[in-house]
Amino acid sequence: MPFKINTNLSALDAYNALARVNAQTNKAQLRLASQLRINSVADDTSGYRVGKELEGKVTLMKAAQGNIGAAKNTLSTAESALTNINDLLIQIKGKIAEANDPTKNLTALANDINALGDEISAIFTNTKFNDTALLSGSALPSSSNFVFQTGETEKTTINFGTMNTLDLASISSSGATSSNITSLSVSTLETAVQDSLGKIGNYVQRLDVKDDYLTSAITNATASVSRLFDADMAIEQLKATKGQIGQQVSTTMLAQLNFQPRSLLTLFQ
Structure with a gap:
């Protein structure tokens, strides 16, 4: 040496x-x-990129999950209103049936029906979620559709049916009179309300499935981010x-x- x-x-x-x-x-x-295992891009270039993409997806999915919650709240509000309307329609049907008893006061029954009809009209007009009309009115979205983003790119459209096109004139204000009370019918309105309630149930079921999927997807994506970024x-x-x-x-x-x-x-x- x-x-x-x-x-x-x-x-x-x-x-x-x-x-x-x-x-x-x-x-x-x-x-x-x-x-953290990755403190700069140089620590793991590919891992950093994949991790950030996953973090972005998690953010989107959490936002979508929040939208699902808002959609459920909207549906719950509409369901409560329609259930009340359905109950009032049952009362009106009872009043119409009573009118076929000749001993009854038809004028009083007509007034009762008009009062119940006015309440139904008020429910239609005033049922709102976050200042958005759900059943009728100028604030109702186009074609009665409510569109929620419920996935990374997926959207769910909620439609309450023909609620905003129904004519309530026959059972509200002075629509019912002692002379026409026996010929009144609420079957069209009752069918529309029940159809809408059925739709709401179907929407909630679909949203529950999407919510469960997002919960699982968020958990898995978060676990992947943890494996990439978190230090042992x-x-x-x-x-x-x-x-x-x-x-x-x-x-x-x-x-x-x-x-x-x-x-x-x-x-x-």
Whole structure:
């Protein structure tokens, strides 16, 4: 082995080894501090890209899940209104049946029917969710459709049927009179209400399925993001401890090798 003073190759090798140990130790300590395996794109380029794409999908799916909740609340509001209307229609049918009893006061029965009809009209007009009319009125969306995004790209359209086109004149205000009460019929309105209630039930079932799917998809995507980004704290602690010991050893060896050329001085004594 040649003896040189200007270039201490052994010390340079020790220095390079110490630099590598320092870099590895610093990376492990950074991961421990941040609890993240990927702290910059350079740590894992492909993993970073996949993870960020998954995070974007999770954000979309959570928003869609929130939309599903809003859709369910909308349906629940409409269901309550239609259930009340259905109950009132049953009362009206009872009044019409009573009118076929010649001992009854037809004028009083007609007034009762008109009052019940006015209440039905009020429910139609005032049933709203977040200031949006659900059953009738100028605020009703085009074609009675309510469109909710319920997936990454999927949309669900809710339609309450023909509620906003029904004619309530025959049972509201002064529509019912003592002379026409026995000929009144609410079968068309009753059928429309029941059809809409059936639609609401079907919509809720569909939304429940979508909600369950999104819950599972969000969980799986979040788990994938965790595998990509989250640090294994036990492994990183082992690496940090190993690195700290390596730093001490490498520093000691560098110090010894740095003074190795001094042995050449004995040749000049």
